[in-house]
Amino acid sequence: MVKHSGFAENIKLAFRGISTHKMRSFLTMLGIIIGIASIIAIVSTIRGTNEQIKQNLIGAGTNSVTVKIKQNEWDYEFDWMGIPEGFYPVSEETMRQIRELPGVRSAARFVSRNNSGSVSCGAVTLDNCGIIGVENDYFVAAGLQAVKGRLFGEHDAANFSKVAVLDRSAAKSIFSGKEPIGETIEISGEAFLVVGVVDTRNSFSPVIETMQDYYTYMGNKAARVYIPIVDWPILFQFDEPESVIVRARDTDSMTEVGRATAELLNGALGIGEAKDAQGGDQDIRYKADDLLEQAKQIQDLSRSTNSMLIWIAGISLLVGGIGVMNIMLVSVTERTREIGLKKALGARKNRILSQFLTEAAVLTSIGGILGVAVGIALSYVIQFVAQVPVSISVPAILISVVFSTVVGIVFGLLPSIQASKLDPIEALRYE
Amino acid sequence: MIIDIRNLYKNYLNGEMEVPVLNDVSLCVDEGEFVSIMGPSGSGKSTLMNIIGCLDRPTSGTYLFNGNDVSSMSDDELSDLRNKGVGFVFQQFNLLPRETAVQNVALPLVYADVAPAERERRAREALDRVGLSDRADFLPTQLSGGQKQRVAVARAIVNDPSILLADEPTGALDSKSGEQLMDLFCDLNRQGMTVVMITHERGVARYARRVLMMNDGILTETDDLGEGGIK
Numbered sequence: 284m285v286k287h288s289g290f291a292e293n294i295k296l297a298f299r300g301i302s303t304h305k306m307r308s309f310l311t312m313l314g315i316i317i318g319i320a321s322i323i324a325i326v327s328t329i330r331g332t333n334e335q336i337k338q339n340l341i342g343a344g345t346n347s348v349t350v351k352i353k354q355n356e357w358d359y360e361f362d363w364m365g366i367p368e369g370f371y372p373v374s375e376e377t378m379r380q381i382r383e384l385p386g387v388r389s390a391a392r393f394v395s396r397n398n399s400g401s402v403s404c405g406a407v408t409l410d411n412c413g414i415i416g417v418e419n420d421y422f423v424a425a426g427l428q429a430v431k432g433r434l435f436g437e438h439d440a441a442n443f444s445k446v447a448v449l450d451r452s453a454a455k456s457i458f459s460g461k462e463p464i465g466e467t468i469e470i471s472g473e474a475f476l477v478v479g480v481v482d483t484r485n486s487f488s489p490v491i492e493t494m495q496d497y498y499t500y501m502g503n504k505a506a507r508v509y510i511p512i513v514d515w516p517i518l519f520q521f522d523e524p525e526s527v528i529v530r531a532r533d534t535d536s537m538t539e540v541g542r543a544t545a546e547l548l549n550g551a552l553g554i555g556e557a558k559d560a561q562g563g564d565q566d567i568r569y570k571a572d573d574l575l576e577q578a579k580q581i582q583d584l585s586r587s588t589n590s591m592l593i594w595i596a597g598i599s600l601l602v603g604g605i606g607v608m609n610i611m612l613v614s615v616t617e618r619t620r621e622i623g624l625k626k627a628l629g630a631r632k633n634r635i636l637s638q639f640l641t642e643a644a645v646l647t648s649i650g651g652i653l654g655v656a657v658g659i660a661l662s663y664v665i666q667f668v669a670q671v672p673v674s675i676s677v678p679a680i681l682i683s684v685v686f687s688t689v690v691g692i693v694f695g696l697l698p699s700i701q702a703s704k705l706d707p708i709e710a711l712r713y714e
Numbered sequence: 715m716i717i718d719i720r721n722l723y724k725n726y727l728n729g730e731m732e733v734p735v736l737n738d739v740s741l742c743v744d745e746g747e748f749v750s751i752m753g754p755s756g757s758g759k760s761t762l763m764n765i766i767g768c769l770d771r772p773t774s775g776t777y778l779f780n781g782n783d784v785s786s787m788s789d790d791e792l793s794d795l796r797n798k799g800v801g802f803v804f805q806q807f808n809l810l811p812r813e814t815a816v817q818n819v820a821l822p823l824v825y826a827d828v829a830p831a832e833r834e835r836r837a838r839e840a841l842d843r844v845g846l847s848d849r850a851d852f853l854p855t856q857l858s859g860g861q862k863q864r865v866a867v868a869r870a871i872v873n874d875p876s877i878l879l880a881d882e883p884t885g886a887l888d889s890k891s892g893e894q895l896m897d898l899f900c901d902l903n904r905q906g907m908t909v910v911m912i913t914h915e916r917g918v919a920r921y922a923r924r925v926l927m928m929n930d931g932i933l934t935e936t937d938d939l940g941e942g943g944i945k
Contacts, residue, residue, distance in 0.1 A: 292824055303812065624808045627769060628869070629797020629825040631790050707769050711808065 289634065293641035300614070300642050301649070308646060311610045314603025315650030315690065316657055319683045321596035323658025326679040328665060329589045331672035345426025346388075346534050348541035350548060351526040353570040361523060362396070367567045369552060370524040377551045381529065384543050386536040391420035392525035394515050402508050404457050404468045412453060412506035414470060416515035422448075422481060424530045432464040432479030439511045446511065447475040453506035454480045468508070471518050475510060527569075541571025600686075603650070604694040611643050611698035622702050623710025636703035643695025644688050651687025655680050715781075716876050716908055717743040717766060722775030724761055724931075735761045736772070737931035743877070743910060748903040750911045750919040752936075753928030759912050760881060762928065766910060767800050767879045768792045780876055797825050801870030803880040807862045809854040809869075816841060816850040819869045826873055840868040844898060860891030867898060871907065878902065880911040884918050896921040 301308040352359040352370065359367065373392050381390045395415040402409045415421075419435050422428065430451070439446055447468060454463045454477075463477045515523065527548065531540040548569040615622070622635055659675055666673040724736035735758045743749055753759045764770035765777065768784060777784045779799060787795065796802075801822075809818045820837035828836070841850050844864040854862055863883060870878055880899070884892035900921055903909050913919050927936045 289824075289827065299812065620808065621810060624810070625821070625825070626793070627767070627796060627802050628822045629793050629795075629873075631793040631825070633790075634825060708764050711804070 289637070290641075293638050294645065296638055297642040297645035301646055304614075307610060311606050312603075312646060312650035312653065314599060314606045315647050315687050316603075316654040318596055318600030318603050319651050319654025319687055320657035320661055321599065322593055322683055323655055323675075323679060324661040324665060325589055325592045325596060327658070327662035327673045327675050328671055329586055330676050330679075331662075331666070331674040333586070334674050335672045346531045346537055347425050348529045348531060348537050348544070348571050349526060350529065350541060350544045350569050350571045352524060352567060354567045359567060361520070366520070366523060369554070370567075371552065372522055373525050373527060373548065374551065377547060378527075380547050381527065381544050384529075384540065384547070386532050386540045387544075388530045388532055389420055389424045390527055390529045390544070391418040391424045392512065392527055393417045393421050394512060394519070394523050394525050396519065402453070402457070402468055402470050402506075404466060407457050407459075409453060409456050409506055409508075412456075412508060414518070415507060415509050416512040416518075417509050418512050421509070421528060424528045426530065427481040429479045430482045432477070434479055434481070435509075435511050440513050443513050444511065445473065445475045445514060445517070446478045448479040448481055448509040449477060450507040450509075451480060451482045453508055456506050470508065470510070473517055475514075481509070538571075545569040545571050600690060604647075604690045607643055607647055607691060608694040608697060611639060611695050612701070614642070615639065615698050615702040618702075619705060619710045619713040622705050623707045623713065626705070626707035627711060632703040635705075636699045639699035639702045640692060640695050643699065644691035647687045647691030647694075648684060651684045654687065655683055658683075715742055715744055716779070717741060717910075718776075718778040718781075719766075720776045722762075722765065722777065723773045724758070724765065724770075725773045735931055736765075739775070739931070739933045741766075741926070741933060743908060745876075745908055746903070746906055747924060748899070748909045748911075748922045749924045749926060750913055750922035751926045751928055751933070752913060752916070752919050754914065757928040758931040759928040762933070763879060763881050763910075763912050766877075767802060768795050793825075797822055798873055799876045801873070801875040801878045803863070803866050803870050803878065803883045805882040805885040807854070807859075807866045807886070809862055809865060811854055814851050814853055815846065815857065815865045815868075818854070818865055819872050821869060822873045836872055837868070840872040841865070843871065843902075844868045858891070859887050860894055863887060863891070863895055864898060867895070867902075871902065877908045877910060880909065882912055882914070884913065884915065892918065 352367070354360075354364075378390060378392065381387060393415055395413055397413045402412055402414070417435070419437070419440065422434050427450075429448075431454075432448075434448060435446065438444070447470070449457070449463060457463065457468065458466065463480060466477050467474050468477055469475070510518075512525070527544060529540055529544050531537045545568075552569075554568050625635060662673045662675060665671055719739060719741040722736055722739040722741075723734065725732045725734050727733075737758075739762060741762075751759050751762065761770065765772050768779070768787075771785065779795060782795075784792070784795070809815075810821070813821075816834065816837045819840050820833040823833040823836060838847060838850055841847050844867050846861060846864050846868065849857060849861060849865075854865070857865065863886075867878075867883075870880075878899075883899075884895055887895060896918060899909055899911070903923075909922070911918075911922060919925050925936055927934050
């Protein structure tokens with residue numbers, strides 16, 4: 284008649300069987316619960332870390348790409364080496380070409396130093412900070428906006444005004460909550476008037492433009508001080524070739540925009556692909572910080588270290604599965620008479636098989652669901668105790684529950700086959 | 715003819731030895747009969763019962779159930795035959811202890827894939843036929859031995875089988891409950907149910923209209939039940 288009524292019946296029987304031996308069922312489930320909970324916790328931690336890496340590196344959706352002069356893979360050090368041969372400031376014409384590249388929303392030149400030159404205000408000194416000389420468009424290109432005061436205007440550049448804009452971190456470090464606007468700070472002995480404080484549009488994440496920034500941020504929230512690019516020679520040197528920040532239309536086009544910009548900059552200097560052949564230490568050229576690619580590499584690293592943990596959690600699932608098999612064998616023996624009776628009353632082999640298989644699968648599925656709950660709780664405990672970001676993965680939850688069901692079916696198979704093969708006469712006589 | 719057994723042999727393997735249990739047994743049971751099979755323990759009557767009930771297969775010989783050759787049936791076909799063709803009553807009742815009377819009675823209907831509401835209706839109807847409709851929602855532990863066995867009878871007849879097979883149905887009952895049970899069997903038989911019953915008690919056997927004797931695997935018809943004859 285109704286084909287599915289057998290399944291509903293099996294589910295009902297499974298729940299009855301499990302609730303008859305609550306303690307035993309719970310202990311059997313424990314292996315599955317622990318296994319699934321560890322997997323959920325590990326996956327959530329991996330995901331949380333990866334999302335944080337991606338968010339931080341890509342700058343919370345600003346899609347800004349920095350193109351800098353690099354010696355091989357490293358940022359070129361102006362302080363040590365001076366201006367490299369054949370490099371000149373980036374021309375207006377080159378900037379126009381960059382702005383016209385497909386996928387570019389805005390672009391600006393800037394020069395920067397990390398951890399060089401001290402910034403102070405009265406007794407407070409900020410050693411570990413980046414000083415950045417920027418064009419007015421820089422803030423737009425970097426996805427920064429003023430949260431206090433103002434940004435740089437045309438008159439600042441025209442008058443060589445000694446003004447500075449701080450990021451939140453610098454403002455906090457120097458002024459610790461006091462109003463910074465209108466105060467004067469000293470940068471390498473030169474006085475600058477603080478006119479504004481900037482932050483990313485998404486105020487939770489810092490703007491991180493390089494891997495160095497990323498590590499600096501992770502160790503010690505990088506403070507940044509922005510000054511008009513025209514003031515740069517006061518602090519450092521004249522005619523320093525600028526870096527360029529380009530804002531791409533979307534995250535996916537960042538890599539391509541960065542590559543095209545670097546090509547234009549190198550082309551303007553007559554550094555073609557031909558120079559590739561020379562290689563070696565003298566390979567100095569514009570290169571984009573491909574953050575997307577770097578983010579992926581860091582993510583792969585965290586993923587591979589954690590995949591080992593997943594294997595270990597998998598072993599606890601295996602042990603849990605064996606526990607299920609063991610208890611199902613006991614259960615079949617205990618219910619020998621019941622099985623014999625059911626067979627005498629006309630239960631087919633498959634019916635008995637599916638009854639026990641369903642019981643095993645329901646048992647481990649409940650274990651799986653409890654495991655997911657424990658795993659989520661565990662993830663938040665890890666987040667709280669270890670201060671690691673955590674992100675719960677819905678696919679991981681679904682896969683875990685399905686997987687625990689599969690564990691039940693696999694390890695329930697042997698006991699269920701044994702039950703279905705019982706001879707009804709022997710089984711009915713069993714005491 | 716419901717049961718048509720011809721020249722049936724059944725041997726059991728005991729180590730290397732083949733032990734004959736049934737020796738050239740032939741038995742025909744017509745619709746509406748009430749047959750009891752008597753014999754001492756070890757005579758092979760339970761083995762015959764298991765073969766009639768399709769729980770066991772003969773070593774040789776033919777067995778037609780309602781005209782169908784049982785020996786050629788698959789395991790699943792035998793299961794279906796037990797489900798729809800045969801109703802079992804056991805000495806030890808064999809009720810599921812955690813299920814109520816009505817749930818126990820409905821069990822064969824589960825394997826006949828009857829919808830839950832229909833199962834419930836028919837199970838209560840069967841309980842009514844054995845006079846236990848007021849005990850339908852009791853657990854077996856809340857019932858007396860006689861009541862338990864009547865629940866078992868209700869379970870046996872719930873799927874309208876061709877034959878009711880009872881193996882020492884009064885064996886675990888006191889004499890009064892046993893008599894009531896036998897009255898129930900007679901009632902069912904009068905309503906048209908074919909009954910085959912195993913017993914070693916003469917007093918019980920004489921409720922049947924036809925009595926067979928089993929001795930060392932050989933089945934013989936008898937009308938000699940000692941004092942009193944057939945009731």
